[in-house]
Amino acid sequence: MPHAEARVVRELKHHLLTHGLRRSRVLHLLVDAHPSYVRSPFARDLEPMTRLTLEGTRPDILCSVARPEGVLVTGIEVKASERDWVQGLGQAHSYRAGVHHAYLALPASAADLRAPTLNQARSIGVGILARDAKHWVEVLPPADPSPLPRAVSQASSLLEGVPAARSLQLNHPLNYLAAAFLADRSAPSGELIKSLAAHWKDLGSDSSRRHAATGANTLGLLDLDWKPTLEGRTVADLLAALQFDPDTRYDKRKRLLDVHAAFAAVARFVLIRQPAVRLIHRTLADHGGSLTLPELAVAAGHDDPALATALFLADPSGTLKPGLRGPDINPSTVFKLKQNLWHAGLLDTKAHGTAGKDARAYRPAEDVWALPRDKRDTAS
Template sequence: MPSPEARVVRSLKRHLLANGLRRSRVLHLLVDAHPSYVHSPFARELEPMTRLTLEGARPDILCSVAQPEGILVAGIEVKASDRDWVKGLGQAHRYRAGVHHAYLALPTSPSDVHRSALSMARDTGVGILALDAQQWVEVAPPADPTPLPRAVSQASAILEGVPVARSLQLNHPLNYLAATFLAAHLAPSQSLLTALAQQWSDLGSEGARRHAATGASTLGLLDLDGRPTLEGQAVADLLDALQFKPTARYEKRKRLLEAHEAFAAVARFVLIRQPAVRLIHRTLADRGGELTLPKLAVEAGREDPALATALFLADPSGELKPGLRGPDFNPSTVFKLKQNLWHAGLLATKAHGSSGKKATVYRPEEDLWALPRGV
């Protein structure tokens, strides 16, 4: 005879995969490898199973859910009888700190859920799921997690995006790729700056070589010690496979996409991971694929004010609003970042001829930012 809990878990799993949780899609779902489940006649239906332990407790179901706040993780304690609600709420509350939402699932009609259970659920922040005919319904919502995932994601995007938006000092992505490649092939006693001086003649000054190393670090390719990160090592391996030779004379006056298409693809892989670049791409894609810079800045500010302000304004304490003039814009963005995106093939338009000079001569109303066709 299968355990009663196994039947309930099977029913709840079927419902979650078909209908989601809190009206949102379930991305992944695991069932606890409790012996009563592993040796149940339903074992194949309950797979994948593993030993789930959170804060010393074992939820019966763990799932990730796509919600507007982001990807949330829910832990669900399952009981075969509503008489076990006190124990179930206690168990769910124990691992609430390890998930965004903790639930107790009871195979009883919503109207039969004990009032004391609803009151205790509110006090502990645990949600309650009940079985209404063949459908599971939420009769008590779980408490929102602290901090809210959307707020954390926004803070992370600002932390990751602002340095790229305001710190890139070289206008060609091959410089950052070369620094990453050389860092992965350093001799034991050799420094990255020395390797750049010896093998990457495009950067003729120590300051430019430092900008290449700093930019590679800002892009997440080098760590604080100048060694390749996991992503940086993957980039170096890609360049190896493409037979990149730092001592070769690569054509850098032409667009990288046209001169060395494969290297441009690697540069796109690096750049599109940056929140600032994704904000530019998303804003353009949602608004027809092209905008002049003043309109792009204002529209990006509607979506992410903090990141857009740091990205576009020379004075990050300013306000994104119509009528911005040349001196209002961040010169690193309108020239260096835009030129990197054009070389990589993420923008169809290069830096405007009036950018990269005195801010007073820059004409942002003529500076068109456009995605490549078909993007």
């Protein structure tokens, strides 16, 4: 039948956009611009179409699916008849290397699918979609991709999150913004420390200036050579538009949010991109917006144990548990990181009076971490 496959693609596209896939929402969907589809009576319904070439293969449908472990890409090979299952399985299997999940879609009821079809699909990791009455159903799930996206996501979170959690050595975000600004605007190659010494008088030693440059690198504003990244140049442009002047002595004794709200907004933009900061914000939002430090650490550990352990514990091989004492806690987190978050307006509470001193004197059970009241119902 002419255009039979285009009709099946149209029906499957409508189903995916309406009902999702694997109990998850389909975010975006593209149809391959095969000439038979472009010239079919259903061409308008198949838009947007483009030439879907993945490593030399062409799935009929490509879609992104919002799974709990992240957004996964799915490729679907569509056939107009179950008679074409052998060719369809071969095609679906060929583009598995370019997608997270690969499917073969057949316009036959699940009950009518033959055992050889299912067995062969299972052996090569291809899922099967079949049409029962007017609805499509997953008869056979596809094999998990390798590596597992949730495992890669966790690894990426650790690689991005732990340095910021344990390495920021200055307690005011303007130091890091100034390093990015000067690297972009006035520091010759390799001379950022000299430029900071000449223009950013708040830092009185080369070691503190190196902390500013290293912290800006950790936050993604500078590369390993202390040259501005794309994000760093963007931050420098924002600061310039806000008339930031590195030769001005800004009052750091007061909260940045209160004295320079626009600079604090730039700092929030930079800090909230850090996985450790997002973990703190998300955990507080999920628990009413306010927790003591031991409560926050334990709750964050339920969400992301590896990142929370690195973030909160002085000994990253330790265990997050109720009753954490001062010597158990990472001092950089409860003083330097918290001060940065408070200055930027991500927390309503500043570093506790016992933080930043002798670990044995720190009283974590009295150290309250609280979101701004207007943010307590919104997870990051």
